[in-house]
């Protein structure tokens with residue numbers, strides 16, 4: 186029998202507010218353990234939480250970016266459980282009245298558009314962090330009460346690849362909306378995957394398991410693939426799948442059962458009596474909408490209409506917010522958007538892909554890239570030389586000026602010098618000259634090539650072309 190995997194994702198993203206969600210403590214990453222703390226986020230008796238307005242603005246922005254309905258009336262609830270990283274023994278979260286619901290995100294997978302439903306987005310506080318050492322387990326409360334949003338999808342994904350594409354697209358949207366820095370290596374973005382299997386064509390869902398706390402796209406992919414195989418082999422053996430919470434073990438490449446899955450009622454949710462319900466006026470929501478940063482679809486449209494980029498180039502650039510930001514920074518110093526897009530999408534992308542690197546890891550700035558393109562634009566160096574300079578910039582982080590002067594690169598634009606070389610090439614290739622003069626337009630390409638060869642690529646091809654045509658008229 187053929188099986189199909191059904192996946193829903195819960196994505197946790199830390200918001201990039203300056204202070205925590207219910208107190209004034211700083212949210213800076215990497216501070217000395219237990220220094221960004223106060224009685225509120227340490228859960229001291231009698232300390233009272235105050236909701237961070239910026240966090241509300243950010244979750245509304247995320248909701249609007251993900252096509253959600255924004256609630257005018259919302260409230261905070263207590264989710265009760267005990268764990269050493271949770272000093273109050275409850276987490277402030279949202280139960281039945283989240284800020285955002287009923288949204289969606291369109292993604293493209295293997296050339297097909299897929300719409301993934303977003304059930305809800307709610308606001309909650311993060312827990313502290315346990316640090317396991319040989320001497321025992323330590324706890325750092327710096328992360329306690331950091332603002333988190335949880336984006337819950339519908340079970341709309343049908344492959345691990347689709348889940349990864351969706352997670353990447355969510356990350357991209359959050360970056361464009363400027364509500365989270367989404368740094369995976371700092372745990373700012375984390376995924377829980379709900380996975381079940383069913384016979385292909387079936388309309389009912391199988392029993393699902395939940396794999397907690399996946400912190401990279403690779404882990405997400407591997408964990409889902411593994412869980413799918415595990416469930417299929419259980420079903421085939423006639424075994425029953427239990428609703429369970431699982432953990433992906435990265436070193437062992439396997440899944441470990443944590444506990445049997447709890448239901449919402451196990452947490453005894455109730456409205457937090459220390460926090461008032463949140464009433465958002467239509468004016469507030471409109472205002473957030475009005476101040477929204479430009480989202481990828483808008484940018485794409487602008488690139489096509491104003492910059493005359495191809496649909497493909499616009500798509501590649503906007504599908505990655507860091508790449509897009511880099512591209513726009515180049516344009517601050519360089520005024521040919523089409524040429525810049527070409528260099529970013531072709532030359533720069535090739536270097537990044539070959540080295541398995543991200544644009545934010547580049548050793549040189551967008552300003553350097555603009556400088557390089559200006560050198561080509563002015564004819565100081567040829568495009569071909571530019572490619573060499575770019576790969577050296579990539580390796581060393583040096584500025585294009587440094588590389589060009591150290592290597593003594595410069596294009597021969599000096600007409601007198603070029604004419605000498607061209608005369609020689611014409612004298613050596615009488616057959617091509619005759620062909621061209623007999624109307625074979627193509628022959629000029631060969632002659633240009635010969636001149637470029639003779640100058641080791643240092644001639645300006647446009648000048649060569651012009652001088653050749655002039656000389657061949659005679």
Ligand SMILES: [Zn+2]
Nearest residue numbers: 208210223226
């Ligand atoms: Zn605090």
